[in-house]
Amino acid sequence: xxxxxxxLLLTLKLASITTFILLLIGIPLSYWLAFSKFRFxxxxxxxxxxxxVLPPSVLGxxxxxxxxxxxxxGKFLYEHLGLQFVFSFEGLVLAxxxxxxxxxxxxxxxxxxxxxxxLNEAAQTLGKSRFIILKKILIPNIKPALLSGIVLSFAHxxxxxxxxxxxxxxxxxxxxxxxxxxxxxxxxxxxxTANMYALILFTISFSIxxxxxxxxxxxxxxx
Numbered sequence: 001x002x003x004x005x006x007x008l009l010l011t012l013k014l015a016s017i018t019t020f021i022l023l024l025i026g027i028p029l030s031y032w033l034a035f036s037k038f039r040f041x042x043x044x045x046x047x048x049x050x051x052x053v054l055p056p057s058v059l060g061x062x063x064x065x066x067x068x069x070x071x072x073x074g075k076f077l078y079e080h081l082g083l084q085f086v087f088s089f090e091g092l093v094l095a096x097x098x099x100x101x102x103x104x105x106x107x108x109x110x111x112x113x114x115x116x117x118x119l120n121e122a123a124q125t126l127g128k129s130r131f132i133i134l135k136k137i138l139i140p141n142i143k144p145a146l147l148s149g150i151v152l153s154f155a156h157x158x159x160x161x162x163x164x165x166x167x168x169x170x171x172x173x174x175x176x177x178x179x180x181x182x183x184x185x186x187x188x189x190x191x192x193t194a195n196m197y198a199l200i201l202f203t204i205s206f207s208i209x210x211x212x213x214x215x216x217x218x219x220x221x222x223x
Contacts, residue, residue, distance in 0.1 A: 003193065006173050007181035008200060014089070014164075014177060015157040018096040019104075022153045023146075025097070026104035031134055033105065034112040049106075051099045060166025063095050067167070087169045092177070095167040096157045103152040111145025112138060144215075151212045155205050 033045055051059060067074040067085040077083040085091035115138055128136075139146070161179040168175030170184065178197050185194035 003196060004181070007176050007178045007197065010089075010173070010176065011158055011178040011201075012204075014092055014096060015154045017093055018100060018157045019150055019154045021093070021097050022100060022104040023150060026101070026108055026149060026153075027134070027139070027146075030105050030108035030112055031130075031138070034109050049102050052102050056099065056160070056162030057166060059099060060095065060163040063091075063098070063163070063167045067091065067094075086167065087171060087175060089168070089174055092164050092168045092175055095163045096160060099160060099163045100153045100156045103156045104149040107145045107149040107152065108142065111142030114145075115141050147212055147215065151208055155208060158201060158205060 029048070033041060033048070038044075064086060065071060067077065069075050069078050069084075069086070074086065077085070083090070085094050159179060160177070161183070164175065164177055165180055165183075168177075170176050170180050176184075178201055182194045182197045182201075185191070185197065
């Protein structure tokens with residue numbers, strides 16, 4: 001039987017889109033968590049970190065319930081906005097963004113906290129806006145943290161199983177990502193095919209980490 005590449009391609013597509021969205025969300029959210037004086041900021045921080053301790057099946061189940069058309073909210077999204085997140089690729093993206101959020105936010109937040117305060121204070125004294133400070137001063141000084149967040153989010157999305165299975169099911173060319181394909185092949189006792197999927201994912205993840213470690217080491221050695 002010919003090897004099916006579609007689950008791998010779908011996985012890479014999902015990981016790429018998810019990582020891009022997380023980068024757009026993660027930078028401003030990390031900045032707010034790092035510098036905001038909001039009294040109950042710790043509650044937001046805890047919500048962001050929930051996927052680290054919450055079983056994937058639990059998160060996937062609540063997303064399934066929330067966006068099901070049998071639910072008022074899910075029905076409203078479908079009837080008025082034409083959005084269907086259950087058993088769709090869009091649902092996989094949404095679930096992946098939520099589930100991988102801390103893997104983007106935590107490294108960036110740590111990087112922002114490590115930037116010397118005098119740089120931020122000097123820029124504020126000169127009348128620079130927060131956006132300019134973030135763009136011109138903070139981001140250039142946290143490139144390793146940004147790279148770590150991007151790689152961790154990408155790699156974590158590649159390895160997702162419970163969340164994507166609950167919200168997306170197992171629809172070929174739509175929601176059947178590589179992790180689900182591995183599970184299917186193992187259940188069918190097709191260990192050679194399962195090993196091929198697993199080996200490719202392992203190689204991709206390991207190669208990415210090697211490249212990131214190399215560039216981080218190179219960045220440190222320049223100081």
